[in-house]
Amino acid sequence: MPSRLPNTYGTFSMGEAGLSKAGCNHPSSLLASLIFWLVATFPLAAEEATGAVQVIVNDAVELPPSLSSGTLRSVFFGRMQSWPDGTPVTVFVLPESHPAHKTFCITFLKTFPYVLRKQWDQLTFTGSGNAPTVVATTYQLYDKVRSTPGAIGYANQLPGNDSPVKFVGSNTQLTDPKFRF
Amino acid sequence: MTIRYPQLACTVAALLMLLVSGAPALHAKDLNGINLHGFVSQGYLYSKENNFYGESTDGSWDFYEAGVGGIYRVDPKLSIAGQLYARDAGRGDDGSIRTDYFYADYRFFQSAQSGAGFRAGRVRNPYGFYNSTRDIFFTRPSILLPQLYYEGYGIRELFFSSDGLQLYNYWDSDQQSTHFIATFGRTDDIDSNTFENIFGGQGGLFSGQAELRRPFAAQLSTDLMGGRWRAAMSYYDATLTFDSPQAIAELDANIIALSLQHNREKISYTLEYSLLSTNGLFASPAFGAAGNFASKGESAYLQADYQQTSALTWYMRIDHQLGDRNRPNETDSTVLTLGGRWAPAPNWLLAAEVHGVRGSAPVPNIDNPNRQISERSELFVMMAGYRF
Secondary structure, three states: OOOOOOOOOOOHHHHHHHHHHHHOOOOOHHHHHHHHHHHHOOOOOOOOOOOOEEEEEEOOOOOOOEEEHHHHHHHHOOOOOEOOOOOEOEEEEOOOOOHHHHHHHHHHHOOOHHHHHHHHHHHHHHOOOOOOEEOOOHHHHHHHHHHOOOEEEEEEOOOOOOOOEEEEOOOOOOOOOEEEO | OOOOHHHHHHHHHHHHHHHHOOOOOOOOEEEOOEEEEEEEEEEEEEEEOOOOOOOHHHOEEEEEEEEEEEEEEOOOOEEEEEEEEEEEEHHHEEEEEEEEEEEEEEEEEEOOOEEEEEEEEEEEOOOOOOHHHOOOHHHOOOOOOOHHHOOOOOHHHHHHEEEEEEEEEEEEOOOEEEEEEEEEEOOEEEOHHHHHHHHOOOOOOOOOEEEEEEEEEEEEEEEEHHHOEEEEEEEEEEEEEEEOOOOEEEEEEEEEEEEEEEEOOOEEEEEEEEEEEEEEEEEEOOOOEEEEEEEEEEEEEEEEEEEOOOOEEEEEEEEEEEOOOOOHHHHEEEEEEEEEEEEEEOOEEEEEEEEEEEOOOOOOHHHOOOOOOOOEEEEEEEEEEEEO
């Protein structure tokens, strides 16, 4: 099961110390600290996850024997471009503002949508990979993943199906990889 | 106020032709298996005291960028990628179209959590968080880059990309992603104007043969917890040589940069530091002069970004540079930046920022011919961009 509210937010004080320390040798450290303090006191909105999502994968894909958060990050950050059988990885996502996209980013990738978007821009503009295809609705996303060999995406979990991964397509006959999210 | 419409018009026309070939989409277009992307952005600058990118003291539109590129997957291991690019920035860049990068990428190793490959051709040099996409408005942290990225006329071209071989490697684990990338550039002739600009020579003194020898760039970077923390260490080294009947010169330059970023849901902080070391030799039998020199320069900035909504971000930055450690009072400069960017739709981006500049290093000399550069200047910049 994915952890819905990852416990990775307790690192801020460490960062503050790190940044202040790095700024100490700098002639402008006082002003820098001031700016830092000003910004750090802006109100922070609570991070919320709305509704659970699961990864959906086209069932013609030969997945790696174990699917971990590391692999999922390789795929969704655009680094892994083909599956073990050579099929190109095709990633479908919802628009950045869609609640399911945000939930997916936080739950499975442990990141924020804007961090992911910056990574995709980096890929696109350096020619080192393809950014995912954005589709407008969860229905379209499901349909695209079902009909595209090598496709991966995510969808809302339906009642009674709390598996982190669901295989979709015409011929569901799969080996059962291990999941570690 | 001058606008070079012809080049811009051509580029925009080319981009529009590509656009009409497909239905509106949020990301790159697929054309016969080639995944295409493109961008165009137009800026406006208005400044007090000194000129930036054109005659900005009167208001300048002389700043635009446009590009179109694509990637073609030959087979699961091999792809070819390229981008054409045009930039106009006052007198420092004339809007001519050039090949930004063009390379073949061979992924010789791929596992579930790691991969390695090499690229051959014209490749982007990794340096800091932004050098590899420094000319694209959509990927910069602000309209104008911090001083650490050496925006000076002549230097940016040497720095930006190299013709050569690039090796890359990544490892993803549950909590961490690590990347290593190294470029081995080949020795290449460079424009003697570039050399003259770096050496600060005057009209035609350096008319001879200039070379950039064995540029090398490497970066080790790591992302923790899905990019909540990002850190990078970059290194760049190259030798510039110059040979003419009047003079010979050699300049060895290396840069070490450290980068750190913390991303939270609404706020991110970026801190980057660089140390530039140069060693040079100069001999001119014709003028009976010879000498050597060495200097170290430092640059650092801290930027904070506040995302008010997913479409609207405010940012501020303090950016300091010490051109020569031995002459701190003569060579230091500080730029304070305050700005905002708004993406009304995923394809569009608008940004505006103000810069308070103290010191002459951030002021492009080439845009201020025959005039004394003022120690302080204020600059307002706006930019609008479209991408596909």
